[in-house]
Amino acid sequence: MDMRWSEFVAKVRERGQYPTTKEAERVSRIVLSALGGHLTGPERTELAVRLPEEGMRVLTDQLQVAKPLSGAQFVDSVAARIEGATPATARWDVSSVLSVVAEIAGGDLLDRIIDRLPPGYALLFGRAQLAQLV
Template structure:
């Protein structure tokens, strides 16, 4: 025999006042991240003063990355990003010869007015460092495997060297 339970009601809060619980890290995919959330994450990561500045840097870095990631890895990356970010990646013509990580940073620096290699590295890392939260680790692992060594640090990961 079961005992009847008493339900107590809590006054409902307006939907806007109720905070939404964060999605678990494993569930943070395109469905849980929007363009605005991506920009907010980049803004926080890079400590940018405005969302506009974070958006400008995000557009430049993702466009540059889109030309350097090719094949199935590029498709997987685009599929795992919010739509606007996916379009930036997919719209780029693939480069014929991939750049080293240092050359990639210099490539981005040339596209940001007043950038130095140090500030461009900050910008690149601020954008690429949030991608694992958005795309998932599996996609980032695939992208890193397709890029020349040295990119892992730009994604906020240690660069592991194979044992000699």
């Protein structure tokens, strides 16, 4: 998929029902930046090359975090970066961006991304995360 940054932001704007392109772009940058610190290994590289150039830069300019956050902690960390955000609005923002990322990644890569991240991210990407019975 060869998507331009403006197309990525337009999809986020539509999914998140943001009133302006500027708001959708701001949220996109914040969420991709946060994800960039948590995603590692070949999955990070594979996702980066599938994103529009600006998204690739935002994702890969981040240093890896020392301790990956659970999905809920990730949402809380995004809420802390968005003025006036609550956990509920941050979850909406994260899901609006990550659902577009999921579409760009495709099934196989998305499965590997979700497997690499701590529990709680699947739903943020628009996927159910089934618990494995031992």
